[in-house]
Amino acid sequence: MKFSRPYDVSELAEMLNCDFKGAAKADGMNEIHRVVPGDIVFTDHPKYFQKALRSEATVVIINDDSVEIPEGKAILITDEPFTAFNKLIDFFSPMQVPSEQIATSARIGKNTLVMPGVFIGNDVEIGDDCRIYPGAVILSGSKIGNRVIIQSNAIIGSLAFYYKKRESRFERLFSGGGVILEDDVEIGAACTIDRGVTDFTRIGAGTVIDNQVQIGHDTHIGKMCLFASQVGIAGCVNIEDGVTLWGQVGITSGATIGKGAVVLAQSGISKSLEGGKTYFGYPAEEARKKYREMASLRVLPDIIEQLKLEE
Amino acid sequence: MKFSRPYDVSELAEMLNCDFKGAAKADGMNEIHRVVPGDIVFTDHPKYFQKALRSEATVVIINDDSVEIPEGKAILITDEPFTAFNKLIDFFSPMQVPSEQIATSARIGKNTLVMPGVFIGNDVEIGDDCRIYPGAVILSGSKIGNRVIIQSNAIIGSLAFYYKKRESRFERLFSGGGVILEDDVEIGAACTIDRGVTDFTRIGAGTVIDNQVQIGHDTHIGKMCLFASQVGIAGCVNIEDGVTLWGQVGITSGATIGKGAVVLAQSGISKSLEGGKTYFGYPAEEARKKYREMASLRVLPDIIEQLKLEE
């Protein structure tokens, strides 16, 4: 998320009513997985202090005033960095309340077919020659390319599932980001594509997605991927170009799936996978390795019986 | 489900045009997992006769007039207890046919934001400061607390998946119950929360649920639980406070998950689990036990090869 102008750390400290150290300007803010120079990021656990301070971020919201501040950076000091970050999201990207079924501020390209019962939020951009099927919901913060198909009851821009656990409730991180669907993307019926927290969830050109697929916040998907039905992808995942995921595959938060990888149905991916290979099982491993394990498991009962007889 | 007044078993017998034995009054009715004193319950298989007769229920609809009736209870005798029970649901909680997008009989609290395209059924109650996103469907029988978020195309109050198999069709049990979402509950996009058969499906205060989660009829979920995307929970499940279920977990009907349990992604739960532990796999077992099995499976192919060489 980029701001309309750079903000001095002293201005930000005033907005958050907190102390600061160091001297720097910020012109944007982001989740730790997606920060770029100029960004504000937050951290509230000593375990992640160094990761945040050494990241590309220029300003770090933190609950410790004794940390060493890298050259050219600054910190904002508060007991509740999560809440402070949330305040900034709310300031820089206030929630847009829709009042119309199709917002008058939405820009819809030529030859784009919007069927009955579609919802289109404020400032949504949709390119040319798209088809949006009945009941699809496209929330504000969505930018959609040309020749995109969005099938019935799919949701583009649902809220990030991102909370801070408090004593008596989960405090939700506001979702100030959006969703980008590049040209020729196709989204199946009843899919849910979460918006980014401060950045965009992005689906690359030509990627086609079957029904009932879930894609988490800030996930980046490459070009020409193919995902079968009921795949579930967590937040902050990186999927490179040409990846195939078969039905009901699940991918954990933060993983990277290399270019051209194929993941067989129902596999569970708990860590990053190299491109160009075929994977299977839970945790997903190279399919031929997994098949060998499965074959050995098949003969195991007889082996155990044999061992018992020999004793 | 509680009635407006107690009904004598003789009255009920007249309504159902059937015989009765014993003397008792009933002031409600419920599914066997949820009965309380005063309730009517039904049973039609000798295997479950004693369970029904010894339950908290006061009146039992049954297809056997020779059973011994516990003190203070009564039975209604019919060849088709399921159909008789269905008749009573229909009498005490007739289906409410909606005719408006937002029922005039619905009560909606202050500062609650109902976005375009939302459906709200007859007599639905929604508290203050809620946000209901475009396309959400809230059917009659739903009671929703304060500060609740319901995302796009989520369905609150879908019908219980509960049938009696007949020769040529499945006879559906009518759904006369509802759904309670307590304060600060958050429901993801495209979730489906079934209503109770005669009682409430209940989600405790502060529980947050990601997209595309299914929750069956009469399931009770505690406070401050967190369920990731594509979790599927069957009917009549009890989930205690503070339980975490990661993506694509499935839970079988009738199971209890103890307080604070954590279930890792894609696990399948086929029986009740103690609280305070971490579980994994299908059937789900303690994760460290499962990891040990997985490690041993990984070396099994080489061991088998070795055994063959030695022979």
Add this chain to the structure above:
Amino acid sequence: MKFSRPYDVSELAEMLNCDFKGAAKADGMNEIHRVVPGDIVFTDHPKYFQKALRSEATVVIINDDSVEIPEGKAILITDEPFTAFNKLIDFFSPMQVPSEQIATSARIGKNTLVMPGVFIGNDVEIGDDCRIYPGAVILSGSKIGNRVIIQSNAIIGSLAFYYKKRESRFERLFSGGGVILEDDVEIGAACTIDRGVTDFTRIGAGTVIDNQVQIGHDTHIGKMCLFASQVGIAGCVNIEDGVTLWGQVGITSGATIGKGAVVLAQSGISKSLEGGKTYFGYPAEEARKKYREMASLRVLPDIIEQLKLEE
């Protein structure tokens, strides 16, 4: 898909601006899994040439003019059989663009309850005594029997997930078929039922389906089946009568599941299964065999430890 009259192969060649060989008339077209005599089918890979030429189809669109043509058949010769087939679908079953929430051309039976917010496409047929819940989407090409229940936000007639991979994009096969739901079928909330490519996806009388189930294009489901929540069935699957699939089961494309089979929760079916048995696991095998494997896996870590000690 049947045409209004037979077309001579010379006419078709003219429409496609391509060459032909042989003499025959076609009165319909279909996907290879569903062809009947008189149909046009396509093939573009030598591996499948014989399958297509020897199928029930009468006319084969093919990218090789040197194949031997069976007696009574004809071929249409083009470099791009997929694109040619797509052109014919578009000609014989042009996309119907809906302009109304409930099409005036839809035929809706008596005592059928269509609740607010339902979409019904052009020429849809719905029988008597049905209940269609708020937010359900029934696209053109759907034929629905009597006493059918379709719950909220379910989608009947989403597009087939069927593509030809090109250099820089996936070329979608047009969906010119439809969906048939026979009498007494019940479809859960947020289900997605894809239409056939040129034929019908079909769900047999009395089959009941829980929430969030996916059914692919051209799949045929028998009578009196019961599918629990979050089941995913690919395209061109054949499920015979009385099959039970428990929660989160997945079935691969083209498989046949025999009459009365029961598949336990979360199983993955990668090939056809005989009827009358209970299956479990991934790949799904007979449950008792799988249980034996699971029991042996449970003792494996101790056996391996033992083996190490003995060395």
